Every structure is written in structure tokens, then in C-alpha cells.
Amino acid sequence: MALPRPRGDTRTVLDIVRANTFTRFNALLGTLLVVILVIGPLQDAIFGLILVVNTAIGIVQELRVKLALDRLSVLTSAPARVRRDGRLVDVGAADLAAGDVIELRAGEQVLADGEMVESAGLEVNEALVTGEAQPIAKGAGAELVSGSFAVAGSGAYRAVRVAGERYADALVAQAKEFRGATSEIRNGINRMLAVIAVAMVPVGALLIRSQALANPRVTDAIRSTVAGLVTMVPEGLVLLTSMALGVAVLRLATRGTLVQDLPSVETLARADVVFVDKTGTITDGSETFAGIEMLRGETATVETVLATLAAGGTDDPDLAAIGAGVTATPLVAEGRVPFSAERRWSSATVPGLGEWRLGSPETVLGSAEEVGRAHRLALDGYRVLAVANGTRGAALVTLRERIRPDARATFEYLAAQGVSVKILSGDSVATVAGVARRAGLESGETVEAAGLDTGRRLIEGVRAASIIGRAGPEAKRNIVRAMREAGQVVAMVGDGVNDVLALKEADIGIAMQSASPACRGVAQIVVTRGGFSALPAVIGEGRRVIGNVERLASLFLTKTVYAFAIAFTAGILLDPFPFLSRHLTLISLFTIGIPAFFLTLERNDAKPAPGFVGRTLRFAVPSGLVAAAATYLAYELASEEVQLDVARTTAALVLAGVALWLLSILARPLTRRRQVLLGAMLVALVLTFTLPLTRAFFGLVPPPALVWLAGIGIVGLTGLVLEAAARASGFVQRVVRQGAGPGRVRPPA
Secondary structure, three states, rough: EEEEEEOOOOHHHHHHHHHHHHHHHHHHHHHHHHHHHOOOOHHHHOHHHHHHHHHHHHHHHHHHHHHHOOOOOOOOOOOOEEEEEEEEEEEEEHHOOOOOOEEOOOOOOOOEEEEEEEEEEEEHHHHHHHHOOOOEOOOOEEEEEEEEEEEEEEEEEEEEEEEEEEOHHHHHHHHOOOOOOOOOHHHHHHHHHHHHHHHHHHHHHHHHHHHHHHHHOHHHHHHHHHHHHHHHOOOOHHHHHHHHHHHHHHHHOOEEEEEEOOHHHHHHHOOOEEEOOOOOOOOOEEEEEEEEEEEEEEEHHHHHHHHHHHOOOOOOHHHHHHHHHHOOOOOOOOEEEEOOOOOOOEEEEOOOEEEEEEEEEHHOOOOHHHHHHHHHHHHOOOEEEEEEEEEEEEEEEEEEEEEEOOOHHHHHHHHHOOOOOEEEEOHHHHHHHHHHHHOOOOOOOEEEEOOOOOHHHHHHHHHHHHEEEEOHHHHHOOOOHHHHHHHOOOEEEHHHHHHHHHHHHOEEEEEEEOHHHHHHOOOEEOOOHHHHHHHHHHHHHHHHHHHHHHHHHHHHHHHHHHHHHHHHHHHHHHOOOOOHHHHHHHHHHHHHHHHHHHHOOOOOOOOOOOOOHHHHHHHHHHHHHHHHHHHHHHHHHHHHOHHHHHHHHHHHHHHHHHHHHHHHHHHOOOOOOOOHHHHHHHHHHHHHHHHHHHHHOOOOOOOHHHHHHHHHHHHHHHHHHHHHHHHHHOOHHHHHHHOOHHHOOOOOO
16 A cells, blocks of 8 residues: 655644734734834724734634644554564554564554464454455455554564554644645735735825824824824734634534634635545444345245344344344354355354355355346445355345435535535445435446546546545545645545545545544544534534625725725825824724624625625725715814814714714614614714713814714715615625525525
């Protein structure tokens, strides 16, 4: 078996702290925060809290992922029995040396890659690392893979590759390589921050020059400049996104779904393709007795034989399933031959009925026609065993894997959401296809992984197929990678170590509750309760976050646009900047920050579409320019009549009113809850502008009544302009349609 190429390890704590601290966002705000902390007052430094909280969220979340990855292990901690110097000694897996001869018994794990030197009916289950569910006989000279388990017999093997070189170590090394979930929202915000940072250089230089000339004191000039620059940064948008994702994570945790990487919630909601493993995902890993198809003889006789065989094979899952399914009374067998993967049958001598065998149809049956009947049953998804009296076939026994009760509803939900589902399994195509049909998954083309080509033809083959069988760890990873390279957002659902590489390669990896520790460690989402049906809940949370954050991003970017426009105008006209930092913090708090938090909690089932940045800017740019024009008009008119602090209060009043109107447009449809929210924000603003204590804290000086009325009139006229523009562009209708979540397809209960 080819070894996966080891890669790096997880990032260090210092790397994580550095990556989350020294960001473009923190550089912009951090520099301005230091300046304000030096010159004061502290009220103008409130924006710094956002910087601290957002950085802390990023560091804590990534440290959680690091701890999970550092605990990854495919191998058990039990020691191995090694023959050294003519005696048996217990040696830990990390201390094994190449050339050691290790004894192996049923139930024990293979702790090193090696070669069999002796075997007494040894059978190994390699499902943990390869996906092959059936035991494999291992004779002298056969290869053993670390991470597999002995299920029958005993033997000894010589270690060839030990700690650091084993197949299991290579899997874990690749799994530990750090790669966060893909997030279009996060990437879009980062791109916008990059553009804002570049644009701030010329506008900031113009603002600095104008404030130096317009303000008699240096501290006033610096304070005004910082106020203008801080407003240009959509600082609350980054925090809001983290908080919205954090709330989604908490909600999912109450339903038994653990999210180890915040953006994972968003990524799954955008998934185009979901690859699912069969065993442990669609099925629960157990088998049930399906029925008997007689070939010859009497049904009662066959049932008695099966009951007798099952009575002596309680450790065999096939016999246990048969014993639970037949109702005949077992007899006391006179002689038994246990099942062997090499023989592929077991037998018992039943009193008065002779010797009977139960096993593979190819080895038990002597008729090609009867073997053909068995194959046809296998194509329907059954596991088929044959019962024979000597060499004469008597019946075919069908078993089938137990389908998870939530599988069908989940597949139907994913199909309704336009998500393509493909089964990626290590089992045979026929078996997987049968399971898929029983689970309600529409079966398209089926193919074995070895039959897929490379490059572009691999992508085409995977796109066409709905079921891919005989796929080992490397094949699963390559298939997932091919779909990602084709531009698809890919999710992978699995539970075994053989799924680890694919989980790591996917945009989003999901581990079921039965998953191995390594699988749980590498997955961004771990389902601890609810099984496969947890996926719709995660998708629903992701869509709520995406739809609401995109809607509210328009508010934050509108603030950035009007900040640039106002700063540019003040720079050209050489006016003092119309606001103090605390004015803009106040306006942002009640027209963006608090409303945005509550609106992100509301349901939104609309399927996300690409183009987040473009849609946001199409609203933010014109709205921001209109808001800036209205604000500066009020500021200029007030400046002709009153002092600077009064004119600034007037500008703050107008901007707060216009921003609240914009919020009312984005919050549609205006449900009762949203009306209450808007009303509460309006009352809070009125109280802040009128109460002496809050006026003193925020540096607000009430203007004369005539100026108050003029400002309110400007807000009303600007609101009518915004309404007309939004309706003419179809924006209002689109927002109402996206916000009307109850009409969407909902997750199954």
C-alpha cells in the first residue's frame, strides 16, 4: 500500500496569536486606538473594545482546533508483545523497532507496518484505514497495515515501518496540517478591508491636511482626523460576523453538533456537493436478517439448520443477525467448523439432518445458475450467504445493513436544496447502490474508484457518478480534491480513519458520532447526537448567518462610504470634521450594532448565492453617498448659524435619522418584532440626544429649535429619496423576498 506523504504539523500557539493579532483590521484600528489613548478623552476610544473582542474570539477558536488536532491518533496505547532475546516483552507502540517480531491475537491492533512471519488462521479487518468491511485472511508473507485489527486467529509479524514511518503516522501527519474552513463572507470582508486600507491613504492624507488647517489646536486636529479614519473602517462587521457564527455554534451545540471552526457553519450552507461514506453514515454499521430464498428442500429444515448454526456463533455478526431473525428452535450440533475468511464458510453437523455449510455462494454452491441468483440479490443491496447440505444448495440467506432512520429525510432535504449527494465508499459498487436505493437516494451512474481517470476526465467521471465504490483513503482524497478544483464547494461526511484524508481535503469535513478519534479530530463539525439528520440543522444555521450578515453588511459598508465621502468633502473644503469619534460610535451603536445583533438571530432559509461583495456594494455605495450629502448639507447650514459643537450635533442628528431609515429598508419585511426593534432604537437615540447626562458624555450640544426642525426635514426628504431609489432598483422587493424565511424548504424535524 502506498504511503501518504507526510506534511507539516499544527501551528504553534505563537503562530495562532500572531496570525489573529497582526491583521489588516487590527493594524488600522490599533494605530488609531493608541493615538486616542495618548491624547484622550477615553470616550473617543470606545471603538477599541471591538478590536480586543474580535481578536480574542479568533485566538480562542483556533486554539480549540489546535488542541483537537494535537490529540489525533490512529493507534491505541496498548503495548505490543515483542519477541526479544528469546522471551516475550511488552513494548509501547512508540518504542517498536524495525525488525521486531510482534505477536498478534484476535481483538488486537496492528501497531506497525509489517510482514507476516507465521499465521494460525489470522484474519484482519482493515476497514479503519482502507474502508474494506470484510475480514482479510493473512498468511505468511502477507503485508500488514498499521491501524488494522485482528478479528480471528493469531500470528506474528515482523515490523518494517515503525513510529514516524508507519502508514497510520502518515495519515495523522496529513490530518494535522492546518487549514481553516473556506468562508466567502470572511474572504469578501478581507478583500473589502484591503481596498479600504488603500483608499484610506489619499483620503486620510487629505483629511490630515484639512484638519491641521481647520483646527487651531493640534490635539483637536488629531482627534478630528482619528474620528474620520475610524469611521471608514467597518469594524463592527468583523465582530458581528464572528458573533453571528458564535451564536450558531451555541445553538448547534444544544442539538448535539460540535463546531470546531466558526466559518464551517457558513461553508456547509454553501455546499454544492456532499460526499458521504456508507457505513456509519447512511447505515449504523449493524446487519439485520432480511429473509430466505429457497433453492430446494423444506423451509422448516433450513430454518432449523440456521438456528443451530447461529446458536454456536454469538461472536459472528452474520450469525447473530440470522439468529435474531429466524424463529425455529436450535438443535445441539454434533460438530462445528468455525468460519474462516480463507475457506469463506462455516459448518455444523445437525442431528438427523447431516452436515450443513453456511458461507459465500461462490464456495458453497455447486450450480452456476444458483450463484447467478445470489449475484442478482446482491445487486439489490443484500449481503447474500448460501446454505448447503453437503454440495447441494438449499437456500440463499439475505442480510442487509440497517439504514439510519433519518437518512431518507435528510437526502430529500438536500435534494430540495439543490445539493448533490454522492456516496464515496470502500465497499463494492453493488452493495453501495443497494443501500442507496433503500435510503431513498436517486441512483445515477456507479463506478469503482480504480475505473476513474485523472485530471479533467476524473472531474467529469466524478460529476457523472452518484456512487463511487472501492475507494481507499488516497482515492477518496483525490476525488474530493478534483471536485474542489472544478469550483465546487465540497462537504465530506465520514466516520473512519479511511475518511480522514478526504475530510481534510474537503471545504468542510463532518464526522458522525461513531467516528474514530482521528476522524473527530480532523473534522470541522462533529455530530455527537442526532446522526445524519444533523446536517439540515447546520445548513439552516449557516443560511441564517449568511443571509442576515449579507443584509447587515450593507449597513456597515454604507457607514464606510459616507465616512469616506464626508472626509473627502471636509478635506476639499478645509472644514473641521463634522463629528467626534464618540458621535459616530453612538450612531453606529443604535443604527447598526445593536439592531444587527438581533437581526442576525432571525430565521433566513434562502440558499446563498455567490457575489456577496458585489451585492453589498450595489446598496452601500449609493446609500452612503446620499447619507453623506444629507449630513454635510445639514452641517454646512448649521455652521452658518451656530458654533462648531452645535453644528456637529446637528450633523449627528441628521446622520442618525438617515441611518435609522436605511435600517428600516434593510429590515423588511417589518414584522412585529422588527417594528419593536426599530422603535426601541429610535427612542434610545431621542433620549441620548435630549438627556443631560448622555449629552455630556457624548459631547452633544442641542441646536436651536429652527435648526432641529431643519435637520428633521432633511432626514424626511432624504428618506423619501432612499425609498424611491430602493424601489426603482427592485432592492426592497429582493430584501423582502429573502427575509420571508417561512416560505422556504425547511429541514426535517
